[in-house]
Amino acid sequence: MNGAQAVIRTLVGGGVDVCFANPGTSEMHFVAALDDVRSMRAVLTLFEGVATGAADGYARMAGRPAATLLHLGPGLGNGIANLHNARRARSPLVNVVGDHALTHKRLDAPLESDVDALAGAVSGWVRRSLTTGEVGADVADAIAAAARGQVATLVLPADVSWGDGASVAAVPARRPAPHPAPEVVDDVARVLGSSTVLFLGGGAVGEAGLRAAAQVAAGTGSRLLAETFPARMARGAGVPDVLKLPYPPDAAREQLAGVQHLVLVGAVEPVAFFGYPGTDGRLVPSGCTVHVLATPAEDAVAALQQLAELAAPGATPAVADARRPGLPTGALELRTLAEVVGALLPEHAIVVDEALTSGRFLPGATVGAPPHDWLTLTGGAIGQGLPAATGAAVACPDRPVVSLQADGSAMYTVQALWTQAREGLDVTTVVCDNGAYAILAAELENVGATSGGERAGQLLDLGGPSLDFVALATGMGVPATRATTAEELATQFRTALAEPGPHLIDAVLPR
Incomplete structure (x- = not known):
């Protein structure tokens, strides 16, 4: 089995069976191996930024990684913007970037670049495969790394792909996200009230997380806000309606005015997107204490459910009523x-x-x-x-x-x-x-x-x-x-x- 076949078979065996691709010469053995592994769905895109953005959208909805296939440093460079968005979304993504054969690197060919450095800007995990015999294990490690909610980039030299002697590797079982310690939940429960805001992100803005958060709000008088740009948020009739923190800094500060306790649940502390002359980019009000109920790497839904059981047992969460606007007429605005x-x-x-x-x-x-x-x-x-x-x-x-x-x-x-x-x-x-x-x-x-x-x-x-x-x-x-x-x-x-x-x-x- 050549290296490319082992790469694809390990991907599929690890649950990664969709690849958004824009390949070039160094990836041709990967392309050819698709005929041997028909369980991998390969989706051609005409620009690398489409491949990386599509892999992000896939991961947000499927809850598991897709792969990308990009061509050398320039191809990775074309895809970096949407890898940045995927990183901020904590999307699991296996980013496969082909590179020159190891024997060709020393010649400084026209497309030579520092792929590893480019990948490091947007990846939580980067590895270059150096031998065909180890490439299956490298792919398995990449899948495991992506499953932790990050971009995992595997740099795949062409001769590692075409070399023989590769084998498929098993992917380690995914570990569940850790729960917060009971004392953390106890500490947050003590500060709940009308001057407290639960700031929600990640899994906390899925339906289960929103229901638990709304139960806490109903039972304690605390307010709820979601991060400005959540990766995936449940909405609609029968789902708690939670406002997002506004994008303009002045409007965001107005939403947070008077808050004495800001509790982060699957989100990080909010800051302005940009620095403006004469203003502080930090949005948390002066004198407000920031608490962390669950980091983005922890199980925010479990944390909210534990908090609801402790601080608001039996409280009924408010949900959005079923209603629609009438169809408008006249000018389109x-x-x-x-x-x-x-x-x-x-x-x-x-x-x-x-x-x-x-x-x-x-x-x-x-x-x-x-x-x-x-x-x-x-x-x-x-x-x-x-x-x-x-x-x-x-x-x-x-x-x-x-x-x-x-x-x-x-x-x-x-x-x-x-x-x-x-x-x-x-x-x-x-x-x-x-x-x-x-x-x-x-x-x-x-x-x-x-x-x-x-x-x-x-x-x-x-x-x-x-x-x-x-x-x-x-x-x-x-x-x-x-x-x-x-x-x-x-x-x-x-x-x-x-x-x-x-x-x-x-x-x-x-x-």
Whole structure:
């Protein structure tokens, strides 16, 4: 058995049976081995950032790793932004990066680079396979490392792949996440009350975690907040409705004003995304004590259930009522776009939200929709939405995926549409087309760059020429329409949801 065959067989044996790939010459033995191991599903992407983002979306929904296959340092570099988002989401991901044959490294060929250093920036675990005989064990270790909620990068030299004498290795059993110590739960129970906020992230914003947290809130008067960009959050009718901490620092500080005890549950201490002149990036109020009920590596759901049993036995958690906005009419704007989504969102949908500034009304419009999952831009590196929707659809083929996508960030990874068409994925993309990097217009003011004029504005504007998302989508095999009114959006959204396969709607919004 050659090294590439052992790699794929070990991956499949360890439960990693999907690989999002953009291969090159150094990965050809891996590609050839796919014919020998048909239980591995290989999904071709046209850009490495689509492969890494899709693996992230897959992991968030499947709860287990997908693999990627990238070509040398430049290919890894193209995929780094969405590996960064995966790292922030604590997604399990096995990132296989091909490299030059060990005998070729010394020649400094044109594509030579320090793959290990690049990988280290976004990986919790990095290893370079050096011998064919050990490659199976290396893959098994990579799977075990990824299962701990991190990107595990295996650098695979070409001659290790083509060499003979490899064997399949068994993957160690996954260890369950540790529970917090009883004294930690006791200490947190003593500070619960109206001046306490439970700050939720990770597994704590799944349905079981939200119910336990809402029980604590109901029984103690404590407040609940979720991190700004959770990896996967349960929402909808019958699920506790928990507000997310706002993105703008001033609004976040307002939400936290007066809090004396901030309890972290599967989340880290909140800070502003950026530093602004004359302001402190730390959002926790002065005099507030920060407590840790469960770290992101611990079982946040178990911690909340223990806390609820101790501090709020018998309390009834508040949940969202079933309600939908009426279908709007007239002009298509941010509010009416959100109302259309809320009115028509199907049951058990997976919503991938990279609407950015166009999404401000979405939470309120969808809170009472049928139960669904909401995926967000965890690391802030835009271009995550379309790939993550692709991976989520591969992971959950029986669930509709709705991708709410800003126009500027859509262009980072628009090639994901081709993969959706090729794989026949049930993804409905709504492009929020306001013709601008609108978030940067606000940030220009926030950072105090008040001298920004016409030339600065040109770097924030997407016109001249305007992007034609209908042409872009149809050119990659995805049926597409354009909506300019609320009625048109509702008709097109309903049709797209009813028909199998991918669709795109270009929702034209005011600039």
